[in-house]
Amino acid sequence: MxxxxxxxxxxxxxxxxxxxxxxxxxxxxxxxxxxxxxxxxxxxxxxxxxxxxxxxxxVGHCSICWNLADNDPCQLCSDPRRDRTRVLIVEQPRDLIALEQTGMYRGVYHVLLGRLDPLAGIGEDTLTLDGLVSRIEHPERNAGGEAIDEVILGLNPDMEGDSTALLVAEKLARTGVRVTRLARGLPAGTQIEYANPAVLADAIHDRRSLEAD
Ligand SMILES: [Zn+2]
Structure with missing residues (x-):
């Protein structure tokens, strides 16, 4: 400066x-x-x-979901009322907050802490993908020690978000976990953190499996 x-x-x-x-x-x-x-x-x-x-x-990161937290595990991961068999993948904590505000989602999350952006030199190593695979393969590392049934891709609908979603799906293929994604109610280029809660709620409710595309 x-x-x-x-x-x-x-x-x-x-x-x-x-x-x-x-x-x-x-x-x-x-x-x-x-x-x-x-x-x-x-x-x-x-x-x-x-x-x-x-x-x-x-404030640090939850060692299970990588959300911002002042306790580890975070409040969401420690809450027995949440469905820990279902994990929604988001790029950053602000997306998680926007999705929580819909009140529609009762599962837990995984925060990637970024997305693929080759132009900015951001590759898969900077994302928390290994932690995600480990939660799936070792239920004792997931919130509440529960086995994960479904992973929902909640990345932003733009080029970097789409290529990140592809990478996540590729990584998860060998785990055999069911992978779904938020419905395309979100217009291309919308950012989850700024989206209307009603639109987000529909996107969660109408999520579909990847094979359906
Ligand atoms: Zn957590």
Whole structure:
């Protein structure tokens, strides 16, 4: 990051630089945020600092499903009311949250923590596929120690999502587990995290097996 030769005190300058490194925040917005913090009470400003510290100390990934969690296993994997024989595969935690908000799905998840994107140099090694195969082949590694019956592909309906879905299906073929995917109620290019909950609910309900295509 370029050093800014501004008239701000050094620490203010550093704060503006930190804010402008956040996604979607340009220099002007970063300055506005910095002035907001400067004007806020010490108590309010430190509450923000503290919550950032807490999140970085306490939140990690569930060792079963790779969702964000402050306990391991996460809340969803530890919940005996969830159907642990059914696993919905998503690209990232935000997709999981969008799907949970539909209230339609009672199974558990597996978060890949990304998707194939050869142009960005993201290959299968960066995804949590081995963990998924291991959950299927060794039921004691799945939530509640239960054997998995169905894996539902819930990747985004675009080029990278489709090639990731293909790869997952290929990897799972030898396990013999039933593989289905969300129905194509989602228009191509839709992102799950921004989709309408009713559309997502239909996509879960009307999921179909891969062989049906
Ligand atoms: Zn979990």
């Amino acid at each position: 370029a050093k800014n030769n501004s008239a701000y005190p050094d620490s203010v300058d550093r704060m503006i630089n930190e804010f402008s490194s956040l996604p979607g925040i340009g220099r002007r917005s970063a300055e506005r945020l910095a002035f907001h913090i400067l004007k806020a009470s010490k108590e309010d400003a430190l509450a923000l600092a503290k919550v950032i510290e807490e999140v970085k100390n306490d």
